[in-house]
Amino acid sequence: MHRNFLQPRGFASCLVGVDYLVWSLTVSLLLIGLIGCIVPLLPGTTFILIGAVLHKLLLPDSMGWSVVAWVSALWFLSIVADFIGVMIGAKLFGGGKWGMTGATGGAFVGMFFSLPALLLGTFLGAVVAEKYGAKRTDRESLKAGVGATVGFFISTAARLFCAVAMIALIIAAATDWFSAMPTP
Numbered sequence: 001m002h003r004n005f006l007q008p009r010g011f012a013s014c015l016v017g018v019d020y021l022v023w024s025l026t027v028s029l030l031l032i033g034l035i036g037c038i039v040p041l042l043p044g045t046t047f048i049l050i051g052a053v054l055h056k057l058l059l060p061d062s063m064g065w066s067v068v069a070w071v072s073a074l075w076f077l078s079i080v081a082d083f084i085g086v087m088i089g090a091k092l093f094g095g096g097k098w099g100m101t102g103a104t105g106g107a108f109v110g111m112f113f114s115l116p117a118l119l120l121g122t123f124l125g126a127v128v129a130e131k132y133g134a135k136r137t138d139r140e141s142l143k144a145g146v147g148a149t150v151g152f153f154i155s156t157a158a159r160l161f162c163a164v165a166m167i168a169l170i171i172a173a174a175t176d177w178f179s180a181m182p183t184p
Contacts, residue, residue: 067170090147
């Protein structure tokens, strides 16, 4: 009897196939996450976080839990940026609590339709809330609406920055890029 009789012959090729499958799943989630940072109703950075966790669970030696912790911290930062960006934008342009609340409500309604509806909802929500809730002038209301829209763009940029940083961290760790760098 051959001495390697008990070892499965196709085991190594099976692992390579599983690796490809896991990498395909990971890259798909990372790309969907990146797209989701712009497209309404797709929780972009959440998909990226799920991709990192699944990659770690399915290929445990590919990266450490510290990478998942850093990705989680960036995910949390992107969520905070999402909520605060619009409110800060409205506030910086002279909007009050009504404008911030209206912008958030308008963005919430608009996100169910499209990206332009999301932008329009943010703007109109702040304008209508400032005009009729806070009894402000047309000029003040429009200024708050512009501020809310600027805040939306700032929060989108922050979310995209977090997403790109998350993806770079995952790929660098999972492909062992850090160990390939020369040491001083």
